[in-house]
Amino acid sequence: MALASAAVEALTAAVTGPVLFQGDPRIPAEIGAFNTYPAHDPEVLVAAESESDVVAAVRFALENGLPVRVVSTGHGSPTPVVDGVLVSLRRFHGVTLDPDARIATIRGGTRWAEVIEAAAPHGLAPVAGSSATVGSIGYTLGGGLGPLARTFGFSSDWARGFRVVTGEGQVVVANGFENPDLFWALRGGKGGFGVVTEMAFELVPLTALYAGSVMFDAPHIEAAYRRWAEWSRDLPETITTAAALVSFPPLDMVPEPLRGRTLLAVRYAFVGDPAEGERLFEPIRSAAPVHLDGVRVMGPDEIAQIHNDPADPGPSWDRGLMLDSVDDAFVDTLLGALGPGAGAPFVACEVRRVGGATTRDVLGGSAVGGRGAGYTLVLVGVPDPALFESVLPAVADGLTAALAPWVSAVTTPNWAGGFGVPGTFDASWPAETRDRLATLRAAYDPSGLFPFGPAA
Ligand SMILES: Cc1cc2nc3c(=O)[nH]c(=O)nc-3n(C[C@H](O)[C@H](O)[C@H](O)COP(=O)(O)OP(=O)(O)OC[C@H]3O[C@@H](n4cnc5c(N)ncnc54)[C@H](O)[C@@H]3O)c2cc1C
Numbered sequence: 001m002a003l004a005s006a007a008v009e010a011l012t013a014a015v016t017g018p019v020l021f022q023g024d025p026r027i028p029a030e031i032g033a034f035n036t037y038p039a040h041d042p043e044v045l046v047a048a049e050s051e052s053d054v055v056a057a058v059r060f061a062l063e064n065g066l067p068v069r070v071v072s073t074g075h076g077s078p079t080p081v082v083d084g085v086l087v088s089l090r091r092f093h094g095v096t097l098d099p100d101a102r103i104a105t106i107r108g109g110t111r112w113a114e115v116i117e118a119a120a121p122h123g124l125a126p127v128a129g130s131s132a133t134v135g136s137i138g139y140t141l142g143g144g145l146g147p148l149a150r151t152f153g154f155s156s157d158w159a160r161g162f163r164v165v166t167g168e169g170q171v172v173v174a175n176g177f178e179n180p181d182l183f184w185a186l187r188g189g190k191g192g193f194g195v196v197t198e199m200a201f202e203l204v205p206l207t208a209l210y211a212g213s214v215m216f217d218a219p220h221i222e223a224a225y226r227r228w229a230e231w232s233r234d235l236p237e238t239i240t241t242a243a244a245l246v247s248f249p250p251l252d253m254v255p256e257p258l259r260g261r262t263l264l265a266v267r268y269a270f271v272g273d274p275a276e277g278e279r280l281f282e283p284i285r286s287a288a289p290v291h292l293d294g295v296r297v298m299g300p301d302e303i304a305q306i307h308n309d310p311a312d313p314g315p316s317w318d319r320g321l322m323l324d325s326v327d328d329a330f331v332d333t334l335l336g337a338l339g340p341g342a343g344a345p346f347v348a349c350e351v352r353r354v355g356g357a358t359t360r361d362v363l364g365g366s367a368v369g370g371r372g373a374g375y376t377l378v379l380v381g382v383p384d385p386a387l388f389e390s391v392l393p394a395v396a397d398g399l400t401a402a403l404a405p406w407v408s409a410v411t412t413p414n415w416a417g418g419f420g421v422p423g424t425f426d427a428s429w430p431a432e433t434r435d436r437l438a439t440l441r442a443a444y445d446p447s448g449l450f451p452f453g454p455a456a
Helices: 005-014 027-031 051-064 112-122 136-141 180-186 218-232 274-285 328-338 391-402 431-444
Strands: 019-021 044-047 068-071 085-088 095-098 103-107 159-166 171-175 194-202 209-216 239-247 262-270 296-298 318-323 346-353 375-381
Touching (some): 051 085, 095 112, 112 136, 318 391
Antiparallel strands (some): 019 044, 159 194
């Protein structure tokens, strides 16, 4: 679509950050996405540096009949944006802290790392995700289940308010008092309401964790996985844990104890007295000979070292599910499909125990889906883009079908898949929540400026 030069000039003059147009080779570097697979080439890229830049971008899109999408760190949807306006929030980050009130005020494109770093000197921590390079707002909009989820619940339970540029180009505040319906929706409703320019987030007092991961080598995976599955069923809320099958490539850059091996990593986070955390972890340490033991007392600023998610950009593919429960037959099915020697095209399959505090909704309610689930499961594909379109989805579909007896009806939207994939969000919320979200999207974005779901 040809854009009027006067409109383009006005946009460029109104925005302090760079404005780039389709075909500009600087677009990928300007976005700086974690997942380099989607070749974003929007009609207009607005690299916002402030809320007023976001307002200018949204009003420009409204006036020119263009859709608006948002990218922050690029950890999310792999669907390329090739039309309309793409608002990049990479430059628009920062945190202001009120330690007495335990509130962090977080700008649109801020990664968890920045919030963790600001909070730690005050003995505080955000209820963050497993990776500190993920965007705190994109993550929280989907609910957010992190390494401390059973103790503190969904991350969105700690959001105390938002500033949003709506589909009408207006800045609105959403919290328990102003626009409470939008506040309900932004805590787990994921997208289609506008661009969040600021989030007020309550921090928890936290000075130390007993946490990390232990690894079991191939001959001991089955015994350790069976023990974990049984042990994980009945745990206090002070423990959050995950079991991840991880295949490390045979590359020199990979440390020798990991290189070329398929290992089971049992991830563990205990909030409380470390001696008690150590005692409660004994059933896992004694399940089978341990290959590497990295569970220790750690500061809350080391939270990303529990899961050690990849932090460097590259092509990536993942798929997530929620599970009601796990049992011995689940372990048989999973290890049969993905265990050592199975040759599955995945580098990791992580099953996280949730439940505990994640089952309790906040006062006034929130849109989060999946509060009833007991576990999550995420598959990470071999990072070869040639497999992304058909091989990985087909193998993941087959595995999902085999796991049907354990798969929950609802799956949290953070792991739902690409915005362009039909049916992506069909299972993200119960029907009643999905309908209420659709009504609120229509209210805050009456012209459908922010495409959301399969139509995107
Ligand atoms: C390595 C890795 C680890 C992860 N760990 C966890 C985890 O522990 N728990 C969990 O729940 N999820 C996890 N996720 C999933 C992650 O929460 C989602 O992918 C999330 O959408 C990422 O948000 P982002 O802003 O970083 O990414 P982006 O791709 O930049 O954004 C994803 C979407 O979020 C929306 N968005 C982002 N910022 C804004 C904003 N300011 N206003 C409006 N919309 C916005 C947009 O719709 C955008 O398309 C992980 C993902 C990866 C790749």
